[in-house]
Amino acid sequence: MTGANQLWEVRDVPTPTAEPGQVLVKVYASGMCYTDVWATQGYGGDIYPQTPGHEVVGEVVEVGAGVHTRQVGDRVGTTWVQSACGRCAYCRExxxxxxxxxxxxxxxxxxxxSAQGGHAEYIAISAEGTVLLPDGLAYEDAAPMMCAGYTTWSGLRDAAPQPHEKIAVVGIGGLGHVALQLSKASGFETIAITHSPDKHDLAVQLGADHVVANGKELNELGGADVLLVTTNAFGAAEEALTGLRVDGRVVLSGLDFTRPFSISSEGVPFHMMRQQVIGSTHGGQHYLSEVLDLAAKGKVKPITETFPLARATDAFDRLTSGKMRFRGVLTPQNS
Ligand SMILES: [Zn+2]
Ligand SMILES: [Zn+2]
Structure with missing residues (x-):
């Protein structure tokens, strides 16, 4: 990323080295999250020039001083957050x-x-921010678990669904197509909410028991106890509230910087339904381990489009314009 609202450029830069506490990773796959677009539009602050990408997996090729938990040859991944300062008021908690x-x-x-991202051939990562990948899980399938999988699994965990409850996934894109599989793998009756008729069959293949177009149709179906919002537009989420059951929870896992999330004053009042809005984010590395385990067992498999680094700008164009239907993954070791 060269500047706010500037096109991405592929540049040769010096290979980073593993500083004390870090590992140097040869990147085999780096997933593209819609947050890459927000970052390029300046919503992450003036961080330019910066290499984007926070769904990174690869092989450790160098271990920095003081690192005892990782070895050369380890297959690892990292997420959006690698480490904390350890000393501020928040860290003291x-x-x-x-x-x-x-x-x-x-x-x-x-x-x-704040640090270099994964859309690169090599990346230096805080060792504590890496997780070991399960054996046999392909890099391309592992990378999207670092944000899309981790985000949606955390959302499902935060909603704390009970065994009889129904889960509706709002939006069947990069996050939603993973969320459907995770909900189904956990044994929940699962409903896909999508405005795209051409995604209906696929939603069923991914595990949806029902597919509806909106909250009104969800309501006619009996409603859902959990709405997992995976879109980057709050409008669809607000409309879906029509189908949220009594004591239901709407989980906001995605970002929409263009507008606030609002609850309509029409219909049955939200508080009289004793419903909740839950903000959710990556909930801890134990959740990441759970979702990686599900991926290794084949319970969740992302649908990916892969690109060599040389085509990163094309890939970004597809992501920005909404043409990337599921998950773009850069594969820097392929040219
Ligand atoms: Zn992300
Ligand atoms: Zn801190």
Whole structure:
């Protein structure tokens, strides 16, 4: 990223080295999250020039001083948040490393924001911010778990669904197509909400028991106990509230910088339904391990389009224009 609202450029830069506490990783796959677009539009601050990408997996090729938990040859991945400063007021609460850390720690090392991201041949990562990948899980399938999988699994966990409850996934894109599989793998009756008729069959193949176009249709179906909002537009989420059951929870896992989330005053009042809005983010590396395990067992498999680094700008164009239907993955070792 060269500047706010500027096109991406592919540049040769010096290969980073593993500083104390870090590992140097040869990147085999780096997933493209819609947050890459927000970052390019300036919503992550004036961080330019910066290499984007926070769904990074690869092989450790160098271990920095003081690192005892990782070895050369390890297959690892990292997420949006690699490490915290350890000393600020937030860090003194000694909470686990989560998406909240990035928002609250005075000196968090964030992938593709405060530190170099994964759309590169090599990346230096705080060792504590890496997780070991399960054996047999392909890099291309692992990368999208680092944000799309981690985000949606955290959202499902935060909603704490009970065994009889129904889950509706709002939006069947990069996050939503993963969320459907995760909900189904967990045994929940699962409903896909999508405005795209051409995604209906695929939603069923991915695990949806029902597919509806909106909250009104969801309501006619009996409603859902959890709305997992995976879109980057709050409009569809607000409309879907029509189909939220009594004691239902709407989980906001995505970002919409263009407008606030609002609850309509029409119909049955939200508070009289005793419903909740839950903000959710990457909830801790134990959740990441769970979703990687599901991926290794084949319970969730992302639908990906792969691109060599040389085509990163084309890939970004597809992502920005909404042509990337599921997950774009850069494969820097392929040319
Ligand atoms: Zn992301
Ligand atoms: Zn801190």
């Amino acid at each position: 000694n909470r686990p490393l989560t998406g909240q850390t990035a928002m609250n720690c005075a000196g968090a090392r964030t992938t593709g924001f």
